Amino acid sequence: xxxxxLNEVAKEAGCxxxxxxxxxxxxxxxxxxxxxxIQKAIEKLNYYxxxxxxxxxKYSSNxxxxxxxxxxxxFYVEIIREAENKLKEYGYNVMIFETRxxxxxxxxILELSISHRVDGIIMSSISNLSDKLLNTIxxxxxxxxxxxxxxxxxxxxxxxxxxxxxxxxxxxxHLIKIHDxxxxxxxxxxxxxxxxIQRFEGYKKALEKNGIKYDDNLVVFCEINxxxxxxHTVELLxxxxxxxxxxxxxxxxxxxxKAFDEMKVKYPKDISFVTFDEYDINTLFHxxxxxxxxxxxxxxxLAADLVIEQILKxxxxxxxxxxxxxxxxxxxxGCK
Amino acid sequence: xxxxxLNEVAKEAGCxxxxxxxxxxxxxxxxxxxxxxIQKAIEKLNYYxxxxxxxxxKYSSNxxxxxxxxxxxxFYVEIIREAENKLKEYGYNVMIFETRxxxxxxxxILELSISHRVDGIIMSSISNLSDKLLNTIxxxxxxxxxxxxxxxxxxxxxxxxxxxxxxxxxxxxHLIKIHDxxxxxxxxxxxxxxxxIQRFEGYKKALEKNGIKYDDNLVVFCEINxxxxxxHTVELLxxxxxxxxxxxxxxxxxxxxKAFDEMKVKYPKDISFVTFDEYDINTLFHxxxxxxxxxxxxxxxLAADLVIEQILKxxxxxxxxxxxxxxxxxxxxGCK
DNA sequence: CTGTTAGCGCATTCAA
DNA sequence: TTGAATGCGCTAACAG
Numbered sequence: 251x252x253x254x255x256l257n258e259v260a261k262e263a264g265c266x267x268x269x270x271x272x273x274x275x276x277x278x279x280x281x282x283x284x285x286x287x288i289q290k291a292i293e294k295l296n297y298y299x300x301x302x303x304x305x306x307x308k309y310s311s312n313x314x315x316x317x318x319x320x321x322x323x324x325f326y327v328e329i330i331r332e333a334e335n336k337l338k339e340y341g342y343n344v345m346i347f348e349t350r351x352x353x354x355x356x357x358x359i360l361e362l363s364i365s366h367r368v369d370g371i372i373m374s375s376i377s378n379l380s381d382k383l384l385n386t387i388x389x390x391x392x393x394x395x396x397x398x399x400x401x402x403x404x405x406x407x408x409x410x411x412x413x414x415x416x417x418x419x420x421x422x423x424h425l426i427k428i429h430d431x432x433x434x435x436x437x438x439x440x441x442x443x444x445x446x447i448q449r450f451e452g453y454k455k456a457l458e459k460n461g462i463k464y465d466d467n468l469v470v471f472c473e474i475n476x477x478x479x480x481x482h483t484v485e486l487l488x489x490x491x492x493x494x495x496x497x498x499x500x501x502x503x504x505x506x507x508k509a510f511d512e513m514k515v516k517y518p519k520d521i522s523f524v525t526f527d528e529y530d531i532n533t534l535f536h537x538x539x540x541x542x543x544x545x546x547x548x549x550x551x552l553a554a555d556l557v558i559e560q561i562l563k564x565x566x567x568x569x570x571x572x573x574x575x576x577x578x579x580x581x582x583x584g585c586k
Numbered sequence: 587x588x589x590x591x592l593n594e595v596a597k598e599a600g601c602x603x604x605x606x607x608x609x610x611x612x613x614x615x616x617x618x619x620x621x622x623x624i625q626k627a628i629e630k631l632n633y634y635x636x637x638x639x640x641x642x643x644k645y646s647s648n649x650x651x652x653x654x655x656x657x658x659x660x661f662y663v664e665i666i667r668e669a670e671n672k673l674k675e676y677g678y679n680v681m682i683f684e685t686r687x688x689x690x691x692x693x694x695i696l697e698l699s700i701s702h703r704v705d706g707i708i709m710s711s712i713s714n715l716s717d718k719l720l721n722t723i724x725x726x727x728x729x730x731x732x733x734x735x736x737x738x739x740x741x742x743x744x745x746x747x748x749x750x751x752x753x754x755x756x757x758x759x760h761l762i763k764i765h766d767x768x769x770x771x772x773x774x775x776x777x778x779x780x781x782x783i784q785r786f787e788g789y790k791k792a793l794e795k796n797g798i799k800y801d802d803n804l805v806v807f808c809e810i811n812x813x814x815x816x817x818h819t820v821e822l823l824x825x826x827x828x829x830x831x832x833x834x835x836x837x838x839x840x841x842x843x844k845a846f847d848e849m850k851v852k853y854p855k856d857i858s859f860v861t862f863d864e865y866d867i868n869t870l871f872h873x874x875x876x877x878x879x880x881x882x883x884x885x886x887x888l889a890a891d892l893v894i895e896q897i898l899k900x901x902x903x904x905x906x907x908x909x910x911x912x913x914x915x916x917x918x919x920g921c922k
Numbered sequence: 923c924t925g926t927t928a929g930c931g932c933a934t935t936c937a938a
Numbered sequence: 939t940t941g942a943a944t945g946c947g948c949t950a951a952c953a954g
Contacts, residue, residue, distance in 0.1 A: 251645065251728050253703065255947055266925045271949055279923055296722050298700040302638040302647065303947035306930045309587065311638065321657045321666070321682070330657070343698060346657070346682040362679060364634040367589065386632050392587050476866070504870055511871045530812070531867075534840055535847040591931055602941045607933055615939055639931035642946045 254295040262291035274299060305367055314557060315363040317347045317356075317373040323500070324529050326374065329398070332550025333372055340558050342369065351443065351474065353379040360387065370394040370557040376445045381405050394560035396553045400444050401570070408556040409570045410549055414445050417542045417575040418452025418498075419459075421524055424540070424577055425494045426460045429522055429584045435492035436469045437482050437502045446471070449498050449526065468492060479505020487513055487521075494522035494583075500529045503539070518584040528578055538580030545574035590631040598627035610635060641703055650893060651699040653683045653692075653709040659836070660865050662710065665734070668886025669708055676894050678705065687779065687810065689715040696723065706730040706893035712781045717741050730896035732889045736780050737906070744892040745906045746885055750781050753878045753911040754788025754834075755795075757860050760876070760913055761830045762796045765858055765920040771828035772805045773818050773838045782807070785834050785862065804828060815841020823849055823857075830858035830919075836865045839875070854920040864914055874916030881910035 260267040265284055272278045273288045280288075291297070305311040314337050318326040326348075334344045345368065349356040356375060360383050363371055371393055375384070381402050388395045388407045395407040400414065425431040436453050439446040450469070457464050467490050472478040479502035486492050487509065497503040503525035510517060517523040517537060524540045525532070532539040552571055559565050579585050596603040601620055608614045609624045616624075627633070641647040650673050654662040662684075670680045681704065685692040692711060696719050699707055707729055711720070717738050724731045724743045731743040736750065761767040772789050775782040786805070793800050803826050808814040815838035822828050823845065833839040839861040846853060853859040853873060860876045861868070868875040888907055895901050915921050 251703070251705075253700070253727060253947095256949095257947080267948080268926080268950090269924060272924085275949080277949090281923065284924085296726050298697055300642070300703060300947055301698075301701045302641040302703060303930090304949075305638040306636070306642065306932090307947080307949045309930075322660060322663050324658060327658050361634055362637075364589070365637045367587070367636060367638060369587075390632050391589060504866070508870055530840070534844055535871075589931095592933095593931080603932080604934085604941060605939085608940090611933080613933090617939065620939085636931055639946090640933075642948090643931080643933045645946080 253300070254297040256297075256299070259288065259291045259295055259297045262295060263287040309367075310369055311367045312342055313345050313366060313368045314342050314370040314372060314554075315345050315347060315359075315366070315368045317349060317359055317363070317371065317375075319349050319351045319374060319376060321346070321348045325500075325527060329372075329374070329550035329553070332548055333554040334550075336551050336554035337558070340562075342558075349375075351376065351439075353377060356380050357383060360384070363387075364391060364393070368393065370396075370561060372396045372398065372553045372557060374398040375402070376400060376443045378402060378444065379442075394557050396556045396560075398549055398553060400448065406568055408560065408568050410552050410556070410573065411570070412544065412573045413575050414448035415452040415455070417526065418449035418496075419456045420452075420575070420577055421526065421540075421542060422453045422456035422496065423460065424579075425496070425522055425524065425583060426456060426462065429494070431494040431522055432462055433465070433468060433490070433492045434494040434496055435483075435486040435490060436496045436498070437479060437486075437506070438469065438471050438498045439474045440471050446498065453496070474499065474501050476501055476505040476508070479503065480509045481505070483509035484513065487515060492521065494524070497523075497525045500525060500527050500531065503527075504531065517582045522584050523582040532578075532580065537582045540580040540583040540585065541578045542575045543578035545576060549573070589636070590633040592633075592635070595624065595627045595631055595633050598631060599623040645703075646705055647703045648678055649681050649702060649704045650678050650706040650708060650890075651681050651683060651695075651702070651704045653685060653695055653699070653707065653711075655685050655687045655710060655712060657682070657684045661836075661863060665708075665710070665886035665889070668884055669890040670886075672887050672890035673894070676898075678894075685711075687712065687775075689713060692716050693719060696720070699723075700727060700729070704729065706732075706897060708732045708734070708889045708893060710734040711738070712736060712779045714738055714780065715778075730893050732892045732896075734885055734889060736784065742904055744896065744904050746888050746892070746909060747906070748880065748909045749911055750784035751788040751791070753862065754785035754832075755792045756788075756911070756913055757862065757876075757878060758789045758792035758832065759796065760915075761832070761858055761860065761919060762792060762798065765830070767830040767858055768798055769801070769804060769826070769828045770830040770832055770858075771819075771822040771826060772832045772834070773815060773822075773842070774805065774807050774834045775810050776807050782834065789832070810835065810837050812837055812841040812844070815839065816845045817841070819845035820849065823851060828857065830860070833859075833861045836861060836863050836867065839863075840867065853918045858920050859918040868914075868916065873918045876916040876919040876921065877914045878911045879914035881912060885909070 256267045256270050260270045273280050316333050347359045384405045387393050398410045470482040483506040497506050528541045592603045592606050596606045606624050609616050652669050683695045720741045723729050734746045806818040819842040833842050864877045
């Protein structure tokens with residue numbers, strides 16, 4: 251591989267490297283004549299500045315890490331896009347990473363981000379497994395950090411978080427109070443996932459408030475994939491006689507839809523169906539699927555604003571922003 | 587921000603920076619004693635090597651750029667994941683970029699990749715707008731390059747490409763020959779997109795071969811988004827009396843599904859419906875949607891192998907790998 | 923307005 | 939087995 255350097259451009263333009271640098275960074279004054287020659291040299295030699303060298307010199311990479319569980323999830327993709335657009339306004343580039351909800355990969359990506367000397371990290375971490383490393387990042391390395399979705403006790407940084415427990419509760423309660431459901435099947439990610447724990451708590455709270463005994467036959471914990479959503483919906487329908495199904499995310503939700511389709515179980519006629527997250531697919535075709543609405547959906551923009559604030563204003567008193575949830579009534583629960 | 591350096595680790599461990607470097611890179615011999623002290627120092631000081639400094643020294647960043655039109659598209663997401671897994675086997679990290687099919691962004695990302703001194707680029711570029719830059723990359727900078735989806739005449743690098751024209755032809759011909767359709771509505775991306783051109787050609791060829799006159803009222807070119815898929819399906823249905831709809835990608839496809847749903851047009855009863863790409867959503871619920879099957883679906887792995895070959899074996903005779911397409915019959919066209 | 927100098931953090935010579 | 943010296947490409951300080 252072969253790359254032109256600043257020095258080569260300088261030589262070609264008949265000036266010093268410093269002048270070229272100032273031209274590129276638009277710092278200080280440069281004569282028209284020099285500017286022209288430099289521009290020509292840059293084009294002639296196909297010069298592209300080395301980000302590595304620049305980052306070393308400036309103690310700043312101009313990169314923000316955006317780390318999410320999955321890019322196969324519209325919710326997170328929107329966050330990335332919003333954050334990227336916002337950050338670009340301030341001249342930052344984004345490195346996109348997905349953890350696949352894997353603790354080792356999460357750790358690897360965080361360490362990689364430190365090694366890249368990124369100027370900030372926006373992350374959706376749904377377990378506590380990286381908390382120690384996150385503490386190093388924010389306290390020792392002092393990299394501006396924004397965590398999304400849930401609070402990590404003991405990691406003192408900016409947060410944008412949802413009321414997962416409350417959300418699961420109102421969704422469950424809707425099924426109980428409005429549609430008189432008593433046997434609500436729930437499909438959840440494994441409990442090492444804190445979001446899962448919170449949604450599980452919300453479900454149980456709704457039952458308790460409404461005098462329904464918790465039946466652990468109706469609750470399934472499994473790895474997040476469509477196949478599991480399908481499989482466990484089939485099993486619930488076959489063996490557990492549920493009068494409703496509540497999937498904790500859209501991946502499980504699509505598995506459930508497939509199961510309903512194959513078993514010729516129609517919602518809401520034969521069973522009520524609700525899912526936590528609000529996605530495109532929920533209203534792709536009728537019956538529309540009941541879910542929860544994030545009152546402020548701009549996680550990505552909010553997160554970007556928080557990092558930028560930390561960087562530019564050197565703010566270091568952490569902020570916590572709570573995202574409200576409300577019912578997003580469709581037809582799948584039995585309404586309309 | 588504050589980061590520990592190799593020198594600080596060396597001081598803490600009571601040895602030279604060189605020894606620490608050799609320890610980290612597992613190169614050359616090191617006494618057990620030294621190794622232990624160094625490891626302790628690394629942990630105590632939270633040392634994470636600077637990728638920037640390393641890249642400068644080694645003329646190699648260990649990064650491969652994977653550039654795709656959209657991360658909101660399962661086809662590309664799979665490519666990313668496959669490539670990432672494969673590349674990690676060889677010790678490479680991946681930088682993920684999406685161009686949103688925007689020529690300026692495409693150029694920006696390519697230049698950014700050069701500036702990062704990436705060790706290779708895997709890209710799906712569906713226009714010819716960056717061909718000049720791609721030539722610089724492969725001929726001047728000599729960065730290993732693999733292009734996906736379509737051939738770019740004049741860019742001499744590795745390719746993994748599909749028979750877009752053939753695919754559109756057999757899909758159209760299926761509608762004509764098997765289901766006796768004569769007025770097939772087609773929704774395509776704008777023609778600056780080469781994939782679009784090829785699929786359009788395939789459509790026309792199928793009509794011609796079967797003695798059907800081309801009617802440009804039935805063909806729509808528009809920007810790729812769901813709203814356009816919806817809008818143009820509605821318009822076709824209302825005004826153009828089509829007996830089939832062919833959407834050129836899944837984004838348009840979901841828009842079409844929404845339009846069918848709202849207008850209470852049932853496929854395949856009222857109209858035939860086919861879409862080019864094979865996605866999860868096609869078989870999420872019945873009727874399953876007829877599409878094209880990529881005989882070798884591992885674009886990502888193939889691409890990673892090609893870059894690795896270029897890097898490790900210093901291969902520079904370009905390879906072209908063609909991906910075959912075959913009909914993937916569902917029910918939406920009218921077949922059972 | 924421009925050039926000279928120094929040093930960012932690291933890996934790679936070469937000596938010892 | 940280890941240390942000292944060097945330089946990757948760039949920008950910031952300082953001189954001129």
